[in-house]
Amino acid sequence: MIADAHSVPARSSIQADVCIIGGGAAGITLALSLAGTPLQVALLESGGEAFDADTQRLYDGPVTGLPYFPLETARLRLLGGSTNHWGGVSRPFDETDFERQDWIPGSGWPIGLDDVTPHYERARELCQVKTGDWDLETWVDRDRYEPFPFDPERVVTRVAQIVPKDRRSFGEAYRSDLEQAANVTAYLGANVTEIEVDDDGTSATRADVATLDGNAFTVAARTFVVAVGGIENPRLLLASNSRFPEGLGNRHDLVGRYFLEHPRFAAGVLVPFDSHLSSPFFYNDHDVAGSGRTESYLALSRELQEAEELDEVQIRVEPVYQGSFEHALDSDDADAFRDLADGLGDRDIGEVGRNLKAVAGDMMTWQGFAIPGLPIPVPYPEVIGKVVDSSSAELEQMIPDFLGDAAAVAYRNVIGTVPLESVRLIARINPVPNPESRVTLSDERDALGMPRAELDWQLSQFDMASVRRTFEILGSEIGQAGIGRLRILVESTDAPWPDDLSGGWHHMGTTRMSDDPTKGVVDRNLQVHGMSNLYVAGSSVFPTSGSGTPTMTLVALTLRLAEHIVKRMT
């Protein structure tokens, strides 16, 4: 059931078997997995079902170190958490992601792919990813495009699937399941300000809850799971310090350290010999013959990465179109057209109406170039003259200007390619775990009196060197394949981080997993070292960032945690 924390009697104590702190992907997954068991579950979610600016401001906090998104925009604080602005790109981790790589300090998970694989199928269903087939050949067979013809022993292509926009929010998708789960109560508007512990600090006893309108109560439970995200997880553990100043699970000063992202920036430009080269479209957000949308990327083969002793660097391929196509294919009207073409799905009528209006207006573009007031539309003389004088290549470039952005999308989808100016290659790094990259507590306090999180994002020069070397190899492959010329934008292995460096809103590593309490905050079962009944769920437990995207894997890990909790407590 779903309850309002504002209505809970003040200073009361709710009793539960399991207290889940956070109603995002991990928290909701855990709650649904425990539904129907004999365990009484209390889920505490700070936000409500809709965005609230005051609640969102609780996420605000200073950013030092490398430039990063404002903390109150990089995540969302409502039911469903950051899945409410999730990009939907999904791919599981592979075997190598879990293995130790000797040239990358801090790499290696205490579990392997075998431990997670049993849960990936259910994770895929929960994330609403269309198919569990990740084999490249399957996608090549279905697709009208083909990947770059590189030597697969050196450069590989990996496929990620994109969950449709209207299915990404866990809050929207699973609200009714939460409501119907008899043994689960989700309290909305419930902000946990501290987890209290017993005298020796080995057992969590209760969660202190406050609402923004001043209500306060506690939740006592046999087991607590912190699932509030990669920045908020360490914040809560560090802020639970009224008995032990270092916070919870922080005996070895590891909570908040090793903050990981998937940093990205434009690292190269491919100028193709053939402006109608179609391979870039294989990589770039498109529909694949009824199988849904995909986004693929390049990477060095694992063998080559090992031989060169590099970070894994994935390469996103972004076509830059010639002329007016460049703006048209990325415009809001083009997005509206694609959304309509995706079908109505569960979109609300307002959104469908807005898309229809945008596309209808866009499809009237041609009328701006026809003599108005006539029963038969005929172009202005200048336009007729221009068309008559133009070559077929020039005419092709006029399509967005004269017919609109939706026509440009339709043209690309039907013809299969549009003229390319170049191809922008974006490096997306799996960085070396860096203990100096960290989340700490700020001196500033939020509206509930809780210290804010402060992010000091750091990377290593090894990460930049890995990008440079990866692109050198890629350039060689491009030359060998006779595709074009690569201009590498990273000038040297110790080049400074460029202005377009950004993250992917992936917050990982800050309560990393290790069987050794001097190297990790949680063990292989996500239990906080030194605590008998406190667990952490979410991507903060990742020791490394992985080649896939975090959501499916964090959901799979949470399913594994649920299994562990049920086994332990029932």
Next chain:
Amino acid sequence: MDDAGLTATAVVLSSEASQAHEPPFAYADAPNRMVAYALDAILLTVLVLAVSIVISIAFGPVVEFDSDGSTPIELNRGLALLDVLAATAFSLAYFVCSWRWLLGTPGQRALRMRLTSEDGTPLTLARSIVRWLSLGLPLGLAGILVVVLPGFGDLIADLAVLACYAVLLATIARSPTKQGWHDRLASSIVVKPVRMADRDR
């Protein structure tokens, strides 16, 4: 048969007369009138295109292209408005003069149709103008909307014109005398002589 003769043989279009006399004509139905309008539209478009060329030569291009000649960067809305006004003025002249002095537009005459008052006499100038206001003016107003409210406004204008014409055709089709609402406003009628062989069926 000259126009006067045709007029003379056209009976008074009262319900009693139409019952008392077998007419040598038929009321021109909606399909015939649509085809005639299509022919007129083509002719009018060619004429207006020629005027638009003259406007461009005299005042400059309506659409200007980028310096490299690719992207159209500017629509001169003033000149576009001039084009609309010219198109509207030509439409007015074309239709009004045709109805008043030629007993039908070139398109109607090509299909052997005649447009007269209900009593068979030529339509007066005033009624010709009234008739055009209900037929040609919506298109002109839509053209102005297209220039001043590009984008979604175009769609509204187009839909309004389509609705207008749909109503027009429907009123023609449903009228026993094939008079659309513009005919009723102007007290006009469009007829088409029947062939002797058709009369004998």
